[in-house]
Amino acid sequence: MNSPQLQRGVFLALLAAVTVAFLWVLMPFFGAVLWGVALAILFTPLYKWLLRKMPGRRNVAALSTLTICLVIVILPLAMVGVSLVQEIALITQSIRSGQINFASYFQQILDATPQWLLNVVERFNLGDMAAWQARISAIAGQASQLIASQALAIGQNTFDFVVSFFVMLYLLYFLVRDGTTLSKTMRDALPLAKPHTHYLLNKFTTVIRATVKGNVAVAIAQGTIGGLAFWFLGVQGALLWAVLMAFLSLLPAVGAALIWGPVAIYYLATGHFWQGGVLIFIGVFVIGLVDNILRPVLVGKDTQMPDYIVLMSTIGGMAIFGINGFVIGPVIAALFMAAWSLFADSGHVGTGHAIEETAEAPKKDQDRA
The missing domain is CATH 1.20.1440 (de novo design (two linked rop proteins))
Structure with a gap:
């Protein structure tokens, strides 16, 4: 009953089960883990360079790397994101008020299109231009509603985003500092x-x-x-x-x-x-x-x-x-x-x-x- 083959089979089953369970636990932070790993791989050469400048001070080098990553990558993205939210709000309002009218733009293009080209389009059964104009109006209306709903969803999920953001930073610090050791452990395992x-x-x-x-x-x-x-x-x-x-x-x-x-x-x-x-x-x-x-x-x-x-x-x-x-x-x-x-x-x-x-x-x- 306690043969080596049975013990090995049970251990491998346990290993697979706890691995799947661990990945399941990490799934809510999948994006944070992915970008933590990606940024760690990207900034590890910088960490090694800083470590050569300050030998033995691994924590300081890792913290300096994290600070540089924040300054040149994350903070500019955050500033663009804030400005983008304001821009989206203005564009959505302009679409709803009719100031931006894609159907009107399409009509102007139709008016300037030569008749022979319109005949070619109709000959190849690419659709009635009036129908296309109606579709564009409908799509523009749906797009404005989608943008508004997504903006609301982003606002509702702000807490989740903040948590994931700090999880990524926390993970990035340790991956930069201990990445070489973790990589060796993985290769050996x-x-x-x-x-x-x-x-x-x-x-x-x-x-x-x-x-x-x-x-x-x-x-x-x-x-x-x-x-x-x-x-x-x-x-x-x-x-x-x-x-x-x-x-x-x-x-x-x-x-x-x-x-x-x-x-x-x-x-x-x-x-x-x-x-x-x-x-x-x-x-x-x-x-x-x-x-x-x-x-x-x-x-x-x-x-x-x-x-x-x-x-x-x-x-x-x-x-x-x-x-x-x-x-x-x-x-x-x-x-x-x-x-x-x-x-x-x-x-x-x-x-x-x-x-x-x-x-x-x-x-x-x-x-x-």
Whole structure:
């Protein structure tokens, strides 16, 4: 009854049960844990640099790292968030009062559209223009109601957000200070060959660092450029559109164009040619250049994943996990590719030496973990 096999089976069942229970307990703080881990990976090099400047003072170095993270990342985001809430309130009020009327804008575009183009649209059964105008009016009304309801929900969940925020900061401090020890403990505990464990953990940290650093840099650059262009052209709610462009820029290639493209079309259709030309130039040659240059350098180069994998995993991750998915999706895709690469290489060789040979490639990155 007390055979070693039975004892091992019971222990493994207990281990699985308590692991699932622990993850279940952490689920309410899933976002806080995720961003705590991501920021810790991102700012660990800074912590190590500070630790070299003040040897033996791990607590001071970790606290200094946390302070720098607050100043350059979290506080600016909080200030933008407060301004964004005010901007959303003004835009919602303008939509409800009719000052901003998307159906009217659409009608102006229709009036300026050549008849032959309208005939082509109708010939391909793309719908009646009057029906499209009615749909746009309905969508605008629903959008204003959705924005108002989401703003109310954010206000009601302020306490949960504050709690999660401080949980993230608390976790970030200890992950920065003890991250190296925790990483070593995890590598020793995982029931995998040590080179495989090194490879997978290094891939995990590399992808998170590249995804957060690259996508956030691209989003900030595109949102800032687009917002300044809208502000210069006198578009109402420039901050809101800037944030939307930054958010949509998480979708490679087409993201920000979903915002500036319709505005440029409206300018051209209503005879504001220089405004439309300026916006198209900025969108194609400045915002587009940022996406085409920065994203492959900061994201694709470090993750070593094709652009189409990055695109699909980002969209799929955001569809499942929301805003957190732009990190989770590429991480899952990278680990999927890394695990199958290890399996294929090990299967070809078929001996214990396959593990060592497979792990040679990432050996130069092992210190990152």
